[in-house]
Amino acid sequence: MKGVFAILLLVLSAQCAAREAPSASDDPVLEKRVIKLTSDLRCLVCQNQSLADSHADLAIDLKNQVRSQMQAGKSDAEIRDYMVARYGDFVLYDPPFKSSTLLLWAGPFALLLIGLLGLAAYLRSRRRRLPDVELTPVDRARAQALLRDGPGNEAQ
Amino acid sequence: MKRFLPLGIFLVLAVFLAAGLGLNPREVPSPLIDKAAPAFRLPQLQDPGKMLGTEDLKGKVWILNVWASWCVACLEEHPILVEFSKQNVLPIYGLNYKDRREDALKWLGKHGNPYTLSMEDNEGRVGIDYGVYGVPETYVIDRNGIIRYKRIGPVTVQILQQKILPLVRQLQG
Numbered sequence: 001m002k003g004v005f006a007i008l009l010l011v012l013s014a015q016c017a018a019r020e021a022p023s024a025s026d027d028p029v030l031e032k033r034v035i036k037l038t039s040d041l042r043c044l045v046c047q048n049q050s051l052a053d054s055h056a057d058l059a060i061d062l063k064n065q066v067r068s069q070m071q072a073g074k075s076d077a078e079i080r081d082y083m084v085a086r087y088g089d090f091v092l093y094d095p096p097f098k099s100s101t102l103l104l105w106a107g108p109f110a111l112l113l114i115g116l117l118g119l120a121a122y123l124r125s126r127r128r129r130l131p132d133v134e135l136t137p138v139d140r141a142r143a144q145a146l147l148r149d150g151p152g153n154e155a156q
Numbered sequence: 157m158k159r160f161l162p163l164g165i166f167l168v169l170a171v172f173l174a175a176g177l178g179l180n181p182r183e184v185p186s187p188l189i190d191k192a193a194p195a196f197r198l199p200q201l202q203d204p205g206k207m208l209g210t211e212d213l214k215g216k217v218w219i220l221n222v223w224a225s226w227c228v229a230c231l232e233e234h235p236i237l238v239e240f241s242k243q244n245v246l247p248i249y250g251l252n253y254k255d256r257r258e259d260a261l262k263w264l265g266k267h268g269n270p271y272t273l274s275m276e277d278n279e280g281r282v283g284i285d286y287g288v289y290g291v292p293e294t295y296v297i298d299r300n301g302i303i304r305y306k307r308i309g310p311v312t313v314q315i316l317q318q319k320i321l322p323l324v325r326q327l328q329g
Contacts, residue, residue: 044289047181057254058289061280086287088187 034067037076041083042091050093186287186306193220193297194285201252201260201274208249208275210301217327219248219320220295221271221311222283224255225263227291233310234267240316241270246324250274253283253291296320298327 035052041062043054051059051066062083069079080092089095097105135143188194197209221237223230241248250271252260257276264274277283286295289308296305305323307315 058280061284065284085187086284087289088185088287090185 030067030070033070033076034063037070037079038063038066040093041080042093044087044091186303186308188287188295188303189306191303193295193301193303194282196275196277196282196285198251198275198277198282201250201257201276204257204276208273213247213249213297214301215299217246217299217324218297219246220251220286220297221248222251222253222286222288222291222293223274224253224291225259226255227253229290229310230292231267233292233294233312234270236311236313236316237270238268245321246328247272251277251282251286253277253288254280294320296323296327 038051039053041051043049043051043056043059043062045056045058046054049059051062066079069082074082083091089101095101095104193210195210197207197211200206200208223234237248248271250273252274254277256278260274260276264271275282280288286293292310294305294307294311295303298304304327305320307320311320
């Protein structure tokens with residue numbers, strides 16, 4: 001099993017290298033920065049992958065774009081703006097807080113609030129439905145007998 | 157009353173889920189709508205010695221259609237574009253995206269050429285500027301070079317008749 005996995009890894013990494021080698025730079029610091037930034041960007045072709053993970057053609061092009069912009073001295077924020085200008089907030093895994101994303105950010109808290117209000121209302125109505133019953137002396141004596149002797153002796 | 161509460165919750169959930177299923181996650185709203193079409197200047201597909209750019213197209217309403225010979229979905233919309241181009245409503249310019257010239261020319265020869273001209277974007281740089289991520293894509297650009305409409309995926313007869321044509325008439329009017 002381990003062997004198969006190793007072979008698979010080898011084959012896969014060979015493919016990645018074949019496709020990306022020409023553009024990957026030798027600078028490990030830069031590469032780290034590229035991976036860090038592209039991990040926060042969504043690949044639009046395969047939407048549940050980040051740009052860093054994806055091997056779609058477009059994702060590779062965009063990674064190269066990110067890399068060359070970094071080499072040109074652009075900041076991470078500038079590159080993120082560049083992507084948003086083209087693909088919209090959708091490319092960001094961490095979208096900004098604004099009117100169109102209000103529901104996204106505030107929705108869960110609104111739901112939590114509704115849940116808490118519902119819980120409070122329920123608890124209050126339950127208390128109203130359970131009136132304090134005063135035990136008669138006969139009931140009290142029976143309860144004590146039950147506690148002392150167990151349910152088997154109840155009939156006597 | 158209480159008996160119907162689960163049913164009510166179920167119905168609300170069902171409505172939300174049904175609406176969610178109806179949405180297409182691939183249709184990402186483009187931030188480019190009502191913004192200036194990114195400028196480019198590219199070699200013409202048929203005559204690579206000549207260039208064509210957004211500057212040359214100022215003053216007319218035009219369609220930019222991103223296509224490629226490797227793109228299967230392009231074949232779906234292609235006959236519709238060919239038919240539409242015969243009506244001469246407005247010029248359709250093709251952006252040949254990440255393609256090889258000989259493949260592209262062969263493809264046009266085989267399936268017909270609806271384009272006034274096509275431009276070569278071999279490296280996909282212009283495609284990135286236009287936020288292309290699912291070929292074919294179609295843009296309607298007005299006289300001032302503003303993008304007024306974007307379609308991701310094949311243009312259908314319905315979209316052409318109900319969305320693109322009314323918009324084009326309004327922009328030309």
